[in-house]
Amino acid sequence: MINGQIRDKEVRLIGEDGEQLGIMSSKEAMKLAQEAELDLVKIAPKAQPPVCKIIDYGKYRYELARKEKEAKKKQKTVEIKEIRMSPNIDTNDLNTKVNNARKFLTKGNKVKITLRFRGREMAHVQQSRHILDDFAKLLEDVATVEKEAKLEGRNMSMILTERR
Template identity: 35%
Template sequence: MIVNEQIKASEVQLTGIEGEDLGIVSRSEALALAKRHDVDLVCLSLMSSPPPCRLVSRSAAKQDMNARKRDEKRKEQPLKTKEIRLTPHIEEHDYETKLRQVEKLLETGHAVELTVRVQGKEGQQAKALLERLLADLKGRGAKETGIQVSGKGAAVKVVPTPSP
């Protein structure tokens, strides 16, 4: 964040404390105005000429900068994966409850690992159950991996679909 004397441009496009447009003024005039109102002159972008600057109270500028850092840090973190376990012989109301759980997790931005435990020759039932779940989740989530059927279970990882 470029503040006060760090701004090197000779003229700036100034916005007042209340958001009003003060037009293009010289850097020295903008700094004098900032001192008179006991606020900071903050440069919003260096990509244009003259650069847009704003009069902002010191605490508000710090809070804004900290909020941006927090958001960037949150976006950098990988998706957390939550596991939902099912059985091939699930009752309809239990299925609906699990479906709501998965939808809620996807809405909050978590990836979901759907796991079906099988015994014996229930592999095809487990795969059919996962395919039904994926069909019901269409629009909310997309499978990241294919349905993997092994000896003791079937699993698929679902990630949230980005909102338009």
């Protein structure tokens, strides 16, 4: 809230250079802000009495936006890359998929390995679990299993993350 939007009877006022000006009526605080040709901004509305500060509101908004942008820069988004296979995958194809997963993991992404069962392949679900276990074993040096292999409908999937 700024200027005329502040309806409290009393506010704790902080001056433009950060010094405490004490508790006063909001009208007096507004008058002081107008004399300084700045805005009266409510910073802590839940405090007793609410804390207001005399600052340039445009500059204040700009600073907040800049801090938010800086915080966003520092945060890292982790994507989940998916690798799909069928239960009758050949060893060379498996090695290719392992190399792709290794690339994804070294870039800092998580990898979801999905084994898709179609038609009669559903009868041999338990025998196909070893494919996912072998996949995890081949990537042991760079990855750890975050979520164990689990059957969900016609897909069996596991999630690997980069080893720290």
